[in-house]
Amino acid sequence: MEWFTAPDYWLSRLVFQRALAVMYLVAFLTAALQFRPLLGERGLLPVPRFVERVPFKRAPSLFQLRYSDRLFAAVAWAGCAVSAALAAGLDSLLPLWGAMLLWLMPWVLYLSIVNVGQTWYAFGWESLLLETGFVAVFLGNDEVAPPVVVLFLLRWLLFRVEFGAGLIKMRGDECWRKLTCLDHHHETQPMPGPLSWFFHHLPRPLHRVEVAANHVTQLVVPFLLFTPQPVATAAAALMIVTQLWLVLSGNFSWLNWITIVLALSAVRFPADPPSVSAAPLWYVIVVLAVAALLVFLSHRPVRNMISRRQVMNRSFDSLHLVNTYGAFGTVSRIRYEVVVEGTTDEVAREDGDWREYEFKGKPGDPRRWPRQFAPYHLRLDWLMWFAALSPSYAGSWFGTFVERLLENDRATLRLLRRSPFAPDTPPRFVRARLFRYRYTTWRELRETGACWERTYVREYLPPTRLVGSGRPS
Structure with a gap:
């Protein structure tokens, strides 16, 4: 043998x-x-x-x-x-x-x-x-x-x-x-x-x-x-x-x-x-x-x-x-990110007190430098990248995700880096907005300390709240 x-x-x-x-x-x-x-x-x-x-x-x-x-x-x-x-x-x-x-x-x-x-x-x-x-x-x-x-x-x-x-x-x-x-x-x-x-x-x-x-x-x-x-x-x-x-x-x-x-x-x-x-x-x-x-x-x-x-x-x-197997048969020229925000205001106004949810790995705050997570896999963060490419990638789960945020669901919040709301004070409304992100230049990094520069593109999800049935509306 x-x-x-x-x-x-x-x-x-x-x-x-x-x-x-x-x-x-x-x-x-x-x-x-x-x-x-x-x-x-x-x-x-x-x-x-x-x-x-x-x-x-x-x-x-x-x-x-x-x-x-x-x-x-x-x-x-x-x-x-x-x-x-x-x-x-x-x-x-x-x-x-x-x-x-x-x-x-x-x-x-x-x-x-x-x-x-x-x-x-x-x-x-x-x-x-x-x-x-x-x-x-x-x-x-x-x-x-x-x-x-x-x-x-x-x-x-x-x-x-x-x-x-x-x-x-x-x-x-x-x-x-x-x-x-x-x-x-x-x-x-x-x-x-x-x-x-x-x-x-x-x-x-x-x-x-x-x-x-x-x-x-x-x-x-x-x-x-x-x-x-x-x-x-x-x-x-x-x-x-x-x-x-x-x-x-x-x-x-x-x-x-x-x-x-x-x-x-x-x-x-x-x-x-x-x-x-x-x-x-x-x-x-x-x-x-x-x-x-x-x-x-x-x-x-x-x-x-x-x-x-x-x-x-x-x-x-x-x-x-x-x-x-295979990866990156196509390469995006522009980076979009979905920014999720909540407010405790009684009425959802554009200029209200909207606070941003922070994810662990995906870009959010332009001044927050990315961290190394691999080989650990942040599954929600990865799917948020696909969601920014097209809402169709998130159609099966994004609505339920917003519902869990409105409930201040502890298990869901553990997937995030930080929630802007206290555990006993859930938001009344949650919304999502689409931003274009680009890396700053060397000069911009020195002057602002930010590694990203972001520009508002459009509304991704209008202000949403829980209705009597417990479903977002």
């Missing part, structure tokens, strides 16, 4: 598994801390309402069998516990079959969350975590050397992530072909980070170099993953450097970090492999069968990649086993 394993990659497997467990931990922690106001029984998009109309076949989940907020919390915190145990190396203390079952647990638990998460979980990195986590189940532990075919599947996944993203850019916005997208991207990206202002103000020729380097990394370098060492390690290292550059320039949840984790599996670390026993026959059969299934299912993302109508971030099966 020497052909089946690659002993030289034992340390690569170890680093990959521990890093992946940390990604799982972040994902479950995000779910545990945010689910109640987003998906709970009184959430903006309640899970019970979703499972009533969507059958198990379309969205397999433990919550299709039964739902309660207490059960969701148990699933999320259990996922945190299992992820922490994997990060600490518990799988290495178990027999091979036990380690595989342990790695299967977070995949099942997180799949249950994603499949009822609706728009709050409609991000490509959710599927990427699930696909990576499923492949990791079959990577083995200290009892056997890493299977070659599983290492290939991880590189194949990394290839699709990078190459698919490169293709969607070349087929999408012309600014990628003209090398000008970064003239706008750092300013208009969903959630800027603390260094995004500085990235935006880099010289434009350097922006052209950044875009060109990105094209090389995503359209050429991925093919080198399937070449002999040390070329494959160099290719993976280049991808890691590129992803770290993206980590510094914005807040993209765990998208960049899990791409780095995938790249680590292709790096061959210089370390002598320990002695291990031969892979048992049952393990070989299971791994080869799963690999054959995943290769077969890969025809759908391949067809998507070569299609002129390529789509981004699409799951082709309800288990998220094989997916297609």
